[in-house]
Amino acid sequence: QKEVEQNSGPLSVPEGAIASLNCTYSDRGSQSFFWYRQYSGKSPELIMSIYSNGDKEDGRFTAQLNKASQYVSLLIRDSQPSDSATYLCAVNPDTGTASKLTFGTGTRLQVTL
Amino acid sequence: DADVTQTPRNRITKTGKRIMLECSQTKGHDRMYWYRQDPGLGLQLIYYSFDVKDINKGEISDGYSVSRQAQAKFSLSLESAIPNQTALYFCATSDPGLAGGTEQFFGPGTRLTVL
Numbered sequence: 001q002k003e004v005e006q007n008s009g010p011l012s013v014p015e016g017a018i019a020s021l022n023c024t025y026s027d028r029g030s031q032s033f034f035w036y037r038q039y040s041g042k043s044p045e046l047i048m049s050i051y052s053n054g055d056k057e058d059g060r061f062t063a064q065l066n067k068a069s070q071y072v073s074l075l076i077r078d079s080q081p082s083d084s085a086t087y088l089c090a091v092n093p094d095t096g097t098a099s100k101l102t103f104g105t106g107t108r109l110q111v112t113l
Numbered sequence: 114d115a116d117v118t119q120t121p122r123n124r125i126t127k128t129g130k131r132i133m134l135e136c137s138q139t140k141g142h143d144r145m146y147w148y149r150q151d152p153g154l155g156l157q158l159i160y161y162s163f164d165v166k167d168i169n170k171g172e173i174s175d176g177y178s179v180s181r182q183a184q185a186k187f188s189l190s191l192e193s194a195i196p197n198q199t200a201l202y203f204c205a206t207s208d209p210g211l212a213g214g215t216e217q218f219f220g221p222g223t224r225l226t227v228l
Contacts, residue, residue, distance in 0.1 A: 008153075032215040034215070034216070042221070042222070043203055043219040043220060043221050043222050044156070044203070044219050045219070046216060046217070046218065049215075049216055088155070088156070090217075092215040099144060099163075099207055099209065099215045099217075100158060100161065100171075101158075101215065101217060103155045103156040104155060105153060105154065105155040106155060
């Protein structure tokens with residue numbers, strides 16, 4: 001079983017719609033959770049971090065965390081063609097000073113006109 | 114702007130050659146990381162360093178070595194390159210004072226091809 005799992009997609013949504021991306025993780029002790037956006041051939045860019053259960057909103061992005069169910073999700077409201085990218089979920093499975101991240105393989109999002 | 118840079122950006126080499134990839138950062142972060150990315154496999158951690166005297170192996174360190182020359186510089190070496198080391202390589206940094214060092218910031222990547 002992979003430690004961090006994501007559906008590879010592609011997830012296709014029309015412009016203006018809400019895109020919902022999901023991620024599950026296996027280590028129940030995980031404390032920190034991140035979403036990175038990666039355009040083709042480019043480096044991952046941190047777009048959201050979340051550390052406690054519930055929702056965290058930043059502009060058009062909302063991260064949702066449910067530690068009991070071991071999933072984290074990213075909602076993108078009013079999706080734009082420029083949101084078309086691969087979204088990587090990353091989890092820090094350690095507490096303290098380790099700061100290592102385990103990445104999912106990513107979900108490719110396509111926003112259609 | 115504080116940044117993470119990687120050189121070279123692209124490299125083609127032959128099997129058996131030694132190659133070094135370099136990473137420099139002006140973010141002032143103590144922690145640095147090397148990852149490789151293969152299609153369908155996601156990002157895999159090769160080595161990480163929390164300061165100049167602290168080097169740690171990641172998930173896939175075999176065939177690689179690293180050197181932390183200074184707080185700002187972290188180099189990755191392939192001692193004898195082989196074709197299955199063809200991949201996209203990323204350097205990343207983090208600040209232990211920011212979210213416990215878990216928020217990582219990536220360089221632009223090096224595309225390495227081993228023939």
